[in-house]
Amino acid sequence: MEELQIAFVGSPPPSGEEICASDINFDRTLPGLHQYLGTDFVDVGGRTFLEPGSETHMYAFYRKDVVLVPGHSLPLIPYDPLESDLLQKINKEKKSLIFLPGYQDHASLEDFVGCIGTTADLVAICIPDSSENAPIRAMFIGRQRIRITKATRDSSYPLVCYGKILPEASFDREMASHPLGWGLIPRSWSRFGRDPLPTRLNTHSCNELAKIS
Template sequence: MQRIAKFLKKKCFVRSSDSGHRLIDDDGELDANFNGLHGIITFDVTLPTAHSYLSDDWQEVSGRTFHEDGMILHIPILTLPGVVLMPGQMLPLHLFSNSDIAMIKHCLDRDKTFSANNNRTQKLACVGTTAEILAVKEEDSMVMKVKTIGRQRFEVLDTRLDIGGIIIARVKILPDIELPDLLQPICPSSLLKHTQQYSDHCKYDFSTNTNQAVINSIPKANKFHASILTQWPSWVYDQYNCEKLMMQIRDELQNWNESFDLDKVPTDPANFSYWVASTLPLDDYMRLELLRIDCPQQRLRCELTIMKKCTVMCCKGCGQSVAELTNVFSMSLEGPLGTYVNPGGHVHETLTVYHANNLSTVGRPSTESSWFPG
């Protein structure tokens, strides 16, 4: 079996279930009493996304900042080793540095936007994602907790160091470029009016539900059927069909675990591709490469290739197999992999699995500072 991209700064944690049973016994095997087995999740999956382990008393920040595609702007950079922020991904922060806290306060007075940039090998990545502040909790002048969300991709043009020691980057906002419908110019109108896209743009007024049912029963033609008029077979065009790519990725996730709830995932191709990139347990390099791609279709194709080829998760340090993808399950509405911050301010990406191999546990299970309350 081929190995999935190795873990980078991801740690496995052991804790006790609500019933008092240990999730991992003395031999390192998962306790069969764990309610998560067989897809039975009794935990409130909305709690991790709220990051209530940080605070229950957040000061919400209203409004949203959107920058035009191609816009050049200067934003402060917060370097986070081992984290590649994707658009739509939640990022919690626990700040202790005076300069970082001053930077957040400065952003709140302006457009609430900064950047969480990965600094692999002590060098800033050339691409990144803007982070918009959603809520803050200032406990005192020395401690601040922040909830942010990734918004827009950007390219780093150059950087400078300000007087407070904060990196200021001049960046260019990058757009997502969707490929045009190559078959539309040659698709005859007799076929076009029966396609799903055409039907979605038409407005009908029916007086009875019976007529609506009749219309709904009319089969819709695939717009790619027009490929018979070209020299290329339909499967060539299917490779760039966002709907089919998204369906294949959803099927792959269901193969991991049938209990995955995919009803809450984004339906827009670009947002869906970012959600997948933030859900897959990839290393920094692969995630940065996905973030660099400016076409949703191509990003989805790369993600599908990765999911089909990789079946085992391995330790970044020793290369030992840690878990099978079929052992992955989700305890969060965001998906099986989430970003959290510990009391020391270190940001982690945590993946939940039913069973793990080649691990050694230290100490007794504890609910202290749990990222999964209750």
């Protein structure tokens, strides 16, 4: 069997040594600042917390392939005037927004029912002057998971979703050390998907299990 050869450019990295602060030659705060969007943002940050189990409704935003996770930031540039109007409405009314999961196509509003979205707060926005040929730029922070129970839309675009706030996932040592490990965590806690439906055994299967026992 041929041995895999790894070639290093320059001197090979030290083996078994910790990385020191002096080894990092870039500003570690830059990635989270999203300065590629510009530095003329207006801070409008807020923290909206809703009681788990409570039902609410908010404006909603959907974009294919975009999934916002609670606790993470999302830079956003609108694609069309309707999205621009929505961002300005959110900014003016100081309301939260639901980001719907974009991991699959949705042919109708009913397809959103049962999905798990994320409530988000607008924390910074830049609205250019009318004379500028530039789009609105916004920054959102994901807050809580919400299970969608109803989705509606009106003629002025706003997609409004109704749903129930889900409890925050807490991964403790007892769960991590359980023989089944992370298999105990519902699918909706580990990713944006529907929990599997319970399977009901038919009469034949029940009889077979009774014979085995």
